[in-house]
Amino acid sequence: MGDQTSEVEDLECIFADTSAAPIKISYAAIKYITKNFAQVIGDGGFGVVYLGSLKKGMVAVKKLFAAKDFSDDQFLDEVTCLKKVNHRNIARFLGYCADTQGEVMEIEGKHRIVEVQQRLLCFEYVPNGNLHHYLKEKTHGYEWNVRFQIIKGICQGLHYIHQEHIYHLDLKPANVLLGANMEPKITDFGVSRCIGEQSTMVTKNFFGTLGYVAPEFIDKQQISLKSDIFSLGVIIINLLTGCHGPVTENWHTAIDVDCPQMKRCIEIAQICVNRDPHNRPTTDEIIHNLKEIETLYHANQTSKPKINEPRDDPRSSLHQIVHRFRALPAENLREHARYTKVIYFN
Numbered sequence: 001m002g003d004q005t006s007e008v009e010d011l012e013c014i015f016a017d018t019s020a021a022p023i024k025i026s027y028a029a030i031k032y033i034t035k036n037f038a039q040v041i042g043d044g045g046f047g048v049v050y051l052g053s054l055k056k057g058m059v060a061v062k063k064l065f066a067a068k069d070f071s072d073d074q075f076l077d078e079v080t081c082l083k084k085v086n087h088r089n090i091a092r093f094l095g096y097c098a099d100t101q102g103e104v105m106e107i108e109g110k111h112r113i114v115e116v117q118q119r120l121l122c123f124e125y126v127p128n129g130n131l132h133h134y135l136k137e138k139t140h141g142y143e144w145n146v147r148f149q150i151i152k153g154i155c156q157g158l159h160y161i162h163q164e165h166i167y168h169l170d171l172k173p174a175n176v177l178l179g180a181n182m183e184p185k186i187t188d189f190g191v192s193r194c195i196g197e198q199s200t201m202v203t204k205n206f207f208g209t210l211g212y213v214a215p216e217f218i219d220k221q222q223i224s225l226k227s228d229i230f231s232l233g234v235i236i237i238n239l240l241t242g243c244h245g246p247v248t249e250n251w252h253t254a255i256d257v258d259c260p261q262m263k264r265c266i267e268i269a270q271i272c273v274n275r276d277p278h279n280r281p282t283t284d285e286i287i288h289n290l291k292e293i294e295t296l297y298h299a300n301q302t303s304k305p306k307i308n309e310p311r312d313d314p315r316s317s318l319h320q321i322v323h324r325f326r327a328l329p330a331e332n333l334r335e336h337a338r339y340t341k342v343i344y345f346n
Contacts, residue, residue, distance in 0.1 A: 007026055008054070022082065024096060058125035060124070062120065081194050084166065089184055089186060096121050097121075098119055126187075128179060131239075132173035132174040167227060172209045212231040226278070230273055232286075240265055264292075264296070
């Protein structure tokens with residue numbers, strides 16, 4: 001009990017000090033702060049997320065599923081990536097657990113005690129859910145300034161991890177959390193790679209989310225920093241349109257094409273989803289363009305467009321752009337390969 005109390009106190013200190021390094025936490029301490037995993041706040045393909053409580057605030061604890069194809073080395077890779085990052089647009093990593101616990105399981109009709117590897121990750125709790133849920137909720141009003149700040153924050157977070165030589169590889173709205181002031185925070189580094197100085201890798205593993213995965217990964221299993229740029233482009237389209245899927249058929253009804261800032265963001269999104277990764281911009285270039293757009297926005301504050309104002313004028317340049325994007329979501333790799341021919345720009 002004394003060690004557990006000491007660990008929780010250490011976690012409290014790390015929670016309060018944003019410059020502090022993450023620590024290893026025991027399974028007993030994790031059970032204590034989550035009240036024995038009492039409240040589920042999220043789940044996904046890799047694990048379940050529970051709410052944890054400290055004196056100074058709330059935390060989110062991700063309990064990873066035990067999987068034969070998820071090795072200790074993969075868990076170590078994820079922890080290594082997470083320990084390298086500390087940025088306001090990345091969900092803050094506080095600690096991890098890699099304990100072995102005895103659990104009673106029924107095997108061939110008999111109950112046995114089996115040693116189970118418990119892998120858990122502890123993060124700051126981000127209160128406003130994820131971007132996917134935000135885009136699904138139609139009551140927000142979709143104010144342009146909020147959307148633009150989310151785009152800007154995601155780009156800044158992605159720029160930071162790219163500077164740290166990390167590929168995220170699963171960037172999508174569900175992996176962007178929204179803070180108290182709607183500040184975006186990139187999360188879920190479960191398939192990320194720390195890549196040193198090399199620019200491109202070839203992998204035999206499939207990961208990512210169809211609709212957000214770059215074409216060179218589908219075609220050649222190649223990954224690079226530009227793979228994340230493609231995913232970013234699709235997210236920008238989501239934010240411009242209010243659509244929460246990879247690409248939906250009705251997004252052309254959702255943008256005020258008279259807003260010059262939105263037109264510039266459409267141009268950025270187009271370049272980001274270029275079929276050739278060499279033609280996609282870097283995060284540096286995107287951020288430079290966003291700063292110019294922000295200046296343009298402040299110079300035109302009299303116009304306050306909302307993204308849910310429908311415009312479907314066949315004469316508009318946006319309408320023509322839309323019909324180059326329109327496609328049904330992919331259901332499998334073959335469908336995805338066909339689908340990408342519709343939405344990528346050459």
